Amino acid sequence: MAAAPAAAGSGASRGRRAAATVAAWGGWGGRPRPANILLQLRQGQLTGRGLVRAVQFTETFLTERDKPSKWSGIPQLLLKLYATSHLHSDFVECQNILKEISPLLSMEAMAFVTEERKLTQETTYPNTYIFDLFGGVDLLVEILMRPTVSLRGQKLKISDEMSKDCLSILYNTCVCTEGVTKRLAEKNDFVIFLFTLMTSKKTFLQTATLIEDILGVKKEMIRLDEVPNLSSLVSNFDQQQLANFCRILAVTISEMDTGNDDKHTLLAKNAQQKKSLSLGPSAAEINQAALLSIPGFVERLCKLATRKVSESTGTASFLQELEEWYTWLDNALVLDALMRVANEESEHSQGASEENGLPHTSARTQLPQSMKIMHEIMYKLEVLYVLCVLLMGRQRNQVHRMIAEFKLIPGLNNLFDKLIWRKHSASALVLHGHNQNCDCSPDITLKIQFLRLLQSFSDHHENKYLLLNNQELNELSAISLKANIPEVEAVLNTDRSLVCDGKRGLLTRLLQVMKKEPAESSFRFWQARAVESFLRGTTSYADQMFLLKRGLLEHILYCIVDSECKSRDVLQSYFDLLGELMKFNVDAFKRFNKYINTDAKFQVFLKQINSSLVDSNMLVRCVTLSLDRFENQVDMKVAEVLSECRLLAYISQVPTQMSFLFRLINIIHVQTLTQENVSCLNTSLVILMLARRKERLPLYLRLLQRMEHNKKYPGFLLNNFHNLLRFWQQHYLHKDKDSTCLENSSCISFSYWKETVSILLNPDRQSPSALVSYMEEPYMDIDRDFTEE
Numbered sequence: 001m002a003a004a005p006a007a008a009g010s011g012a013s014r015g016r017r018a019a020a021t022v023a024a025w026g027g028w029g030g031r032p033r034p035a036n037i038l039l040q041l042r043q044g045q046l047t048g049r050g051l052v053r054a055v056q057f058t059e060t061f062l063t064e065r066d067k068p069s070k071w072s073g074i075p076q077l078l079l080k081l082y083a084t085s086h087l088h089s090d091f092v093e094c095q096n097i098l099k100e101i102s103p104l105l106s107m108e109a110m111a112f113v114t115e116e117r118k119l120t121q122e123t124t125y126p127n128t129y130i131f132d133l134f135g136g137v138d139l140l141v142e143i144l145m146r147p148t149v150s151l152r153g154q155k156l157k158i159s160d161e162m163s164k165d166c167l168s169i170l171y172n173t174c175v176c177t178e179g180v181t182k183r184l185a186e187k188n189d190f191v192i193f194l195f196t197l198m199t200s201k202k203t204f205l206q207t208a209t210l211i212e213d214i215l216g217v218k219k220e221m222i223r224l225d226e227v228p229n230l231s232s233l234v235s236n237f238d239q240q241q242l243a244n245f246c247r248i249l250a251v252t253i254s255e256m257d258t259g260n261d262d263k264h265t266l267l268a269k270n271a272q273q274k275k276s277l278s279l280g281p282s283a284a285e286i287n288q289a290a291l292l293s294i295p296g297f298v299e300r301l302c303k304l305a306t307r308k309v310s311e312s313t314g315t316a317s318f319l320q321e322l323e324e325w326y327t328w329l330d331n332a333l334v335l336d337a338l339m340r341v342a343n344e345e346s347e348h349s350q351g352a353s354e355e356n357g358l359p360h361t362s363a364r365t366q367l368p369q370s371m372k373i374m375h376e377i378m379y380k381l382e383v384l385y386v387l388c389v390l391l392m393g394r395q396r397n398q399v400h401r402m403i404a405e406f407k408l409i410p411g412l413n414n415l416f417d418k419l420i421w422r423k424h425s426a427s428a429l430v431l432h433g434h435n436q437n438c439d440c441s442p443d444i445t446l447k448i449q450f451l452r453l454l455q456s457f458s459d460h461h462e463n464k465y466l467l468l469n470n471q472e473l474n475e476l477s478a479i480s481l482k483a484n485i486p487e488v489e490a491v492l493n494t495d496r497s498l499v500c501d502g503k504r505g506l507l508t509r510l511l512q513v514m515k516k517e518p519a520e521s522s523f524r525f526w527q528a529r530a531v532e533s534f535l536r537g538t539t540s541y542a543d544q545m546f547l548l549k550r551g552l553l554e555h556i557l558y559c560i561v562d563s564e565c566k567s568r569d570v571l572q573s574y575f576d577l578l579g580e581l582m583k584f585n586v587d588a589f590k591r592f593n594k595y596i597n598t599d600a601k602f603q604v605f606l607k608q609i610n611s612s613l614v615d616s617n618m619l620v621r622c623v624t625l626s627l628d629r630f631e632n633q634v635d636m637k638v639a640e641v642l643s644e645c646r647l648l649a650y651i652s653q654v655p656t657q658m659s660f661l662f663r664l665i666n667i668i669h670v671q672t673l674t675q676e677n678v679s680c681l682n683t684s685l686v687i688l689m690l691a692r693r694k695e696r697l698p699l700y701l702r703l704l705q706r707m708e709h710n711k712k713y714p715g716f717l718l719n720n721f722h723n724l725l726r727f728w729q730q731h732y733l734h735k736d737k738d739s740t741c742l743e744n745s746s747c748i749s750f751s752y753w754k755e756t757v758s759i760l761l762n763p764d765r766q767s768p769s770a771l772v773s774y775m776e777e778p779y780m781d782i783d784r785d786f787t788e789e
Contacts, residue, residue, distance in 0.1 A: 072127050075134045077101050085143050091162055094143070098165040102172075105131060109172035128176035137173055137180055140166045141190055144197075160202040167197070167206040174213055185218035195227045198245070199236070208244050215251040221283035224252055224290045231294045243304055246382035252287045253389050266673045266731060281394075288393045298390070298402040304383045306411025309376050309419065373419065377442045380419075384449045391456040400463050404498050409457070409466045412450070413500040416509045420450050444522070451526035454510070458533040460741070462490035466498055467534065468505040472546070479542040488540055507534060508550065515555045519563045528556075528573035535580035538744045544585050553581055553588060557595045561604050571608065572615035579622035584629055584747075586641050593645045602646045613663050614677050620660055621683040623651050625746060628690045658703050661687050665704075665717055670727045678731075681724050686746060689756045697759075698768040705774040715779025722771050725757050 077097055084093040104127045131137070144158065144166050174181040184190060191214055197207040215222060224230055237245060281289075291297055387408070390399045403409070412420065422443075458464035465473065473491060480487040500506055514527040531552070535543055547553075556578050559565050565574070582588040596602050609616040627648050630638050642648055650656055664684040668677050691700045708717040732739050733754070743750045762770035772780070 071130050072104050074101065074104060074127060074130045074136070078131070078134050078136050078139065081136075082139060085139070085146070091158060095159070095162045095165065098162065098169065101131070101136075102165055102169055105169055105172040105176075109175045126176060128173045131169070132173050132177050132180055137170065137183070140170055141184070141187065145190065145193055160200050163197060163200075163203045164206055167203060167210055171206065171210050171213070174210070181213055181217050185214045188222070191215070191218070191222060192226055192228075195230075195233065198241070199233060201238075201241070204241055205244065208248060212247050212251065215248065221287070222252060223283050224287040230290060234291075234294050234297065239300070239304055239307075240379075242300055243379035243383055246301075246386045249287075249291065249386050250382060250389075253284050253291065253386065253393075255282060255284045264674055265671065266675065266678060266727075267671065269675075270731060285394055288390060288395060292390070292395055292398065298387075298399065299406045301383050301387055302403060302406035302408045302411065305380055305387065305408060306415060307376070308415065309372050373422070374442060376419065377446050381442060381446050381449055384446070384453050388449065388453045388456050391453070400457070400461060403457070404463050404466055404495070407498060409506060410498070410500045412453075413502065413506040413509065416506065420446060421509075421513050447523060448526050451510075451523070451530045454506070454530040455526075455533040458530070458536075460537045462493065464534050465491055465494045467500065467507040469500040469502060470496055472505050472508065473499065476542045476546055479545045483541060483545075485541060488542060491542075507531070511547070511550050511552060515551065519559070519565065524559070524565075524570045525567070525573045528570070528577045532573065532577040532580055535577070536745070539580075539583050539747070541585060544581055544583075544588060547581060548585075548588060548591060553578070553591050554595055556581070557592070557605075560608050561596065561601055564604065564608075568612060568615055571612070575609070575616045575619040579619040582619075582626065583622040584626050586630070586635075586638055589626070589641045589645050589648065592647060593641070596646060599646075602650075605647075606650070613660070613667060614680060617660075617664060617680050617683040620651070621679075621686050621746075623647060624657070624683075624687060624690065627651050628693075629747075654703075657687055658700065658707065661700070662704065662707050662717065665721045665724070668724065669720060670723050673724075673727065681728060682742060684721075685728075685753065685756065686748070688760070689748060689752060692756055692759070692769070701769070701771065701774050715775060715781070718771055718775045719779070719781045722761065722775075725761050725771075728757055729754075729761070 077100055081094060081097045081101075084097060085091065108127050144163060146158075170180075170184070174184070191211070194207055194211050194214075197203050198211075227233065234242070234245065387399075387403065390396075391403070393399070454467070458467065465476075468476070473494060473496070476491050477487050504512075510527060510530060514524075514531070517523055517527065531547070535547070556574050560571065560574055560578075565571055582592065596605055609619065613620070630642055630648070661684055664680045664687075668680050673681070688697060688700060691697050704717065704721075708714055711717075732742070739750045739753075742748075742753060759767075759769045760771050763772060764770055765772050767773055
């Protein structure tokens with residue numbers, strides 16, 4: 001008969017363990033089968049009953065089965081670890097055992113991460129899987145959270161070195177064994193406890209990386225206000241630790257994404273907002289508030305974001321951190337790339353030294369500049385992301401005020417050429433499995449994050465003028481003076497001590513690189529979005545002229561027409577930017593007509609517009625609004641533009657407007673409305689509001705009815721439009737921000753928007769301006785419930 005389980009505890013408990021072991025063996029009649037044992041351990045892990053730990057077996061049995069089962073001695077080591085980690089242990093032997101276990105798992109994890117999987121392929125049950133299956137993960141969690149008690153009754157902490165070993169083993173197991181990270185994420189008390197381990201510099205990096213992975217799979221977002229002494233913890237971080245801590249914050253302050261496209265519809269968002277009102281602030285909002293309450297937090301982030309490479313951590317401490325990363329697999333590939341760059345530069349400098357007869361300095365003592373730059377880039381990535389999220393949160397105005405006060409924008413302006421938009425070197429760093437143009441490379445990710453920050457900073461906020469320098473602000477004033485219009489109040493109120501310094505402000509620098517960007521560049525989308533955000537809100541002639549003078553309109557038209565851009569995202573961002581740039585601006589339309597100076601060019605432009613109205617409808621709206629304003633002005637310059645501009649002539653035709661109107665209504669439905677395509681509904685409303693002003697609303701509705709019949713689906717279009725307008729009332733009449741945006745962007749009072757929608761939804765079939773008057777009763781379907789529960 002095989003050896004019985006270890007004798008421990010009461011007779012009843014011994015019996016239970018023996019029974020569990022018998023079950024694993026398939027009865028007393030045969031030798032134990034390893035596959036059955038592992039199956040029973042797996043079931044015990046899932047149910048919490050039966051076989052769950054190595055301590056339920058005898059050492060004799062584990063030793064006997066180890067070699068044929070290829071367990072690498074891990075179950076025996078866990079048995080010893082359990083015995084030496086009791087409450088009154090001094091943990092010396094415990095730490096020695098951890099030192100034995102660690103390399104067995106770290107080598108396997110390194111092979112797993114670098115995709116060199118020979119080790120895992122040759123082993124039937126990988127070491128990390130065996131470690132977890134025999135209860136290693138749960139045992140390490142207990143060890144980390146178990147305080148020791150001395151004979152004098154004083155609580156002692158586990159040594160930092162031992163905590164470091166435990167964390168390293170846990171992380172390696174998470175990397176290789178599916179489900180471990182999720183199980184740890186379910187232990188909320190353990191996750192909160194991990195934050196306390198970040199008080200030590202020795203365990204900070206390992207702890208932060210493990211927390212980041214755990215939070216990445218945690219179903220419910222952790223609340224930072226539950227972390228003991230959060231303010232003290234964060235305040236005591238040095239700048240290097242704070243930058244790494246931002247990796248964790250990125251997970252805790254961003255609203256959780258469901259990953260389901262249906263949940264991004266406006267119907268679903270409205271339903272979620274109603275639910276949120278009853279539940280109070282979300283965990284992400286609570287976490288943002290908790291961080292903003294920490295004294296000096298935003299100021300330190302601004303300093304990190306604007307710190308020059310020369311001001312960053314010294315060579316010795318940076319090399320020490322890199323060595324720690326080498327043992328920590330999350331960034332092993334990044335380090336590998338960094339070291340490759342270091343070796344290349346070291347070999348180059350060594351060759352030069354030998355030629356010049358100069359002594360060679362080791363790369364370990366003379367850190368290459370490229371490595372310093374990449375180190376700083378990776379820090380700034382995380383910091384800029386956190387600042388960007390805070391800028392879009394509930395405390396936006398507070399964050400805006402602090403970011404301005406701590407001179408984030410001038411600081412980023414000073415870093416623009418040398419770091420943010422620096423030229424790639426021949427040995428530019430790329431991650432394993434990627435190329436230099438991949439969106440995952442640190443250089444590219446930093447640029448995108450920088451552009452997203454500018455977009456959030458400028459969007460509908462008067463602080464956007466901090467993107468200029470003093471000379472450029474004076475230029476805005478001069479433009480207003482020359483045009484004999486009042487100077488923009490926000491420009492007058494701008495604190496000149498907080499604006500950009502140097503020859504060019506940040507906005508001008510952005511325009512310069514934007515015009516040099518290759519046609520296929522992924523940056524085009526983000527650059528256009530950032531510049532467009534500067535123009536959003538109430539239309540400013542001075543802002544438009546500032547950009548027009550720098551050739552922005554010609555650049556956009558070149559990209560749309562001459563390069564025949566194919567990317568839908570880039571086209572949409574360029575159309576949106578072009579609309580904001582040209583709206584109500586006679587000079588812009590003159591420039592447009594000068595560039596689009598042939599019928600061939602104009603046809604290419606129209607083809608791009610008509611290829612996707614979801615992308616181009618904002619431009620259609622801006623041109624339609626501009627046409628309406630120009631037609632009501634008595635001015636020779638305006639009259640000249642009206643008579644010469646191909647685009648205005650094209651939009652002025654009723655068949656053109658009806659074609660746009662029909663397609664705009666037809667491509668959207670209540671169930672598919674999103675923040676991206678709801679603009680189609682609002683553009684269709686703009687066309688009808690302007691028709692109403694001219695007392696032509698009944699004409700446009702009759703033409704819609706005729707087009708509907710000609711397309712041979714009577715009732716479909718008008719029923720759909722009726723439902724869309726009902727949703728519009730539900731959506732906009734309860735959201736002040738959206739209604740303000742509609743009013744500012746169109747220069748049409750929101751009361752007129754509401755009146756027009758009410759007139760169109762009038763149930764009186766005798767009203768010439770009501771949709772129902774043009775719908776045949778057999779095809780009417782206007783009472784459908786489109787709300788989501």
